[in-house]
Amino acid sequence: MPRKFAEIAFTPAVKVLQDRYGSRQTYENFVAKGPANDKITTAISQFITERNGFYLSTVTSEGWPYVQFRGGPPGFLRVLDEQTLGFADFAGNSQYLSTGNLTENNRVFLFLMDYANRRRLKIWGHATVSHDDPALIERLKVPGYSGQAERAILIQVVAWDRNCPQHIPVKYSEHEVAQMVEPLQARIAELEAQLAQAQKSTNLKRW
Ligand SMILES: Cc1cc2nc3c(=O)[nH]c(=O)nc-3n(C[C@H](O)[C@H](O)[C@H](O)COP(=O)(O)O)c2cc1C
Structure with missing residues (x-):
């Protein structure tokens, strides 16, 4: 547990509630051993x-x-x-x-x-x-x-x-979605080209 953050954020009022809910001592120990950050x-x-x-x-x-x-x-x-x-x-x-x-x-x-x-x-x-x-x-x-x-x-x-990550919903930005979709779009284009080629060959055979 970072020391500097605790110095700022663990005000007397916060410590009272940590005492009440039983987390005070645990945090005190974490802070004593933790890096300054x-x-x-x-x-x-x-x-x-x-x-x-x-x-x-x-x-x-x-x-x-x-x-x-x-x-x-x-x-x-x-x-x-x-x-x-x-x-x-x-x-x-x-x-x-x-x-x-x-x-x-x-x-x-x-x-x-x-x-x-x-x-x-x-x-x-x-x-x-x-x-x-x-x-x-x-x-x-x-x-x-x-x-x-x-x-x-x-x-x-x-x-x-x-x-910790708890309760953070997973969301992706437009850029991240574009990166994920890119290989799928490339695959669709590839399959469409193959389909078009297959249709062309089928049409030629009919003649
Ligand atoms: C014309 C216009 C342009 C803005 N451009 C930005 C921007 O480039 N980046 C941003 O974070 N917010 C932008 N905003 C949203 C907020 O106005 C902006 O975050 C603003 O600095 C609010 O600061 P304040 O609430 O501290 O006064 C824009 C708003 C307007 C009306």
Whole structure:
């Protein structure tokens, strides 16, 4: 059980309920023996780089949670070093909820889903929004993607954790479905060609 994540997420109120339901001591032992998980490993970096979207959670000045989906081509959420992530934030509906929240509280929570393989990753960090740094925005942009990058967001990673696959429904993206269907389509084309050839030979024999 990662230590850094537990330091953040196991608040006194959470621990009270762990006590009540009997999991407190087990978690205490896991945390004592577990790795810090405050740095992005190679495997976690690969997982992040393969995602084409993630849920970004911020907190309003009144303490309300807010979650918004950020989508883009795989790799748009970049791993800049073992404790820094970054992405070019695209122009959207001009409400500026996430970025507005970040001006008052820079804490973020990122939730990354891999539905096809039933995997999920949670990341806690501090975000910095750069509205006037064209060089940084340019560095974070994914070449060829149509989204209009308006600002750069960097995230200093504090902790990450994974959960088991339980209750994650299996879903495939359009791209993943296309990859699965491709050999079937090729086989159908092959069989159609064979059928057409067989029909042609049968017609010739009739003459
Ligand atoms: C014209 C338009 C373009 C959008 N483009 C994107 C996009 O490229 N990527 C994305 O994740 N959301 C896009 N959105 C959806 C949201 O507006 C966007 O996620 C926005 O940044 C919401 O942020 P906020 O809820 O933090 O204010 C778009 C919305 C509109 C109206």
